[in-house]
Amino acid sequence: MSMINPDRLREWRHEFHRQPETAFEEHHTSARIADILESLGIEKITGLGGGTGIVAWIDGRRGGDRAIGLRADIDALDVTEANTFAHASRKPGKMHACGHDGHTTMLLGAACGLAENPDFAGRVYFIFQPAEENEGGGRLMVEEGLFERFPMEAVYGVHNWPGMAVGEAAVHDTAVMAAFDVFNVKLSGNGCHAAMPHLGTDVVLAACQLVNQLQGIISRETPAHQTAVMSVTQFHAGDAFNVMPEAVELCGTVRCFDADLRDYLETRFRQAIEAMASFHGLDASVDYQSRYPATFNTPEHANRCADVLDAMPDIRQVYRDLPPSMASEDFAFMLQKRPGAYIWLGNGQGSAALHSPHYDFNDALTPIGAAYWTALVRTLLGGV
Secondary structure, three states, X not given: OOOOOHHHHHHHHHHHHHOXXXXXXXXXXXXXXXXXXXXXXXXXXXXXXXXXXXXXXXXXXXXXXXXXXXXXXXXXXXXXXXXXXXXXXXXXXXXXXOOHHHHHHHHHHHXXXXXXXXXXXXEEEEEEEOOOOOOOHHHHHHHOOHHHHOOOOEEEEEEEEEOOOOOEEEOOOOEEEOXXXXXXXXXXXXXXXXXXXXXXXXXXXXXXXXXHHHHHHHHHHOOOOOOXXXXXXEEEEOOOOOEEOOEEEEEXXXXXXXXXXXXXXXXXXXXXXXXXXXXXXXXXXXEEXXXXXXXXXXXXHHHHHHHHHHOOOOOOEEEOOOXXXXXXXXXXXXXXXXXXXXXXXXXXXXXXOOOOOOOOOOHHHHXXXXXXXXXXXXXXOOOO
């Protein structure tokens, strides 16, 4: 098996980090991925997933008609980077704050190694997916016919995990990441002078009571053995000290794992808004969007991934009992259509949190991730 050059991986990763691009705008990133694949002599189709997605493939020298897919997300976030190192973002207000630059690099590293030594049977697809952050690029690729155009029996994903040491990994048998819904609520009434609140309708008071009331749906109506989170993350109202505003806007997110509970929480959320608005004599509008389903591994495939990790010399510990995360992942759309598994690889115990302006993907992880992908292919598709 050829060695994956860590210096080459570092150069690729730093290049991607310097040029972050957000959902469906990853044109430079996509073009650079395509250039690297072409230099490796790997077949590919570009322009997928709204225009910036890529699927490439390598056929093993042993023949065979089996196929699996490996997926990396390629987009960045609307975050202003606080780091000052040489490879910091050169695009104001945009940053690779979730490590997708590293995920892309790990998959390219695996493609490089497998292209040099395709000692396996069947075909491996490399899926470079845009718009994972909030916009559902994975859903779009599935709707465009990903699995019909590129038939594969299973699909696999990886995410780096800050707080877990490099050389450690986590594999879940079933639930990995929560479902993800968002909401925007506007309460409207009659504004007035702040010294005479009885002449108007107090939308701020109503909104404050609503924030508290919504938490009761989680703490008192959600079964204790199930997990759910409802967070109001934005509160916008007024622009003067002495004016009661006419409207207030609340935004936030709801997350859980159980599909029936997800429906129940949306129903009760809407009922709470309606009741609060009625009590205070306000008009209410609700925009409630179901974004991503929960991410569930297939137990059999999760076990295979864990076995591969256990056999890797650079992996010291594979956790099988960590709780799932309440964060979300649009790889869930792919796992709804094909069996597979999504694992976590440690990014370092002292590394900044995901989505932090201080975050940086750990370059020590890139060769480990590329080696994991390579070992997974050789194991699942009969390599040695």
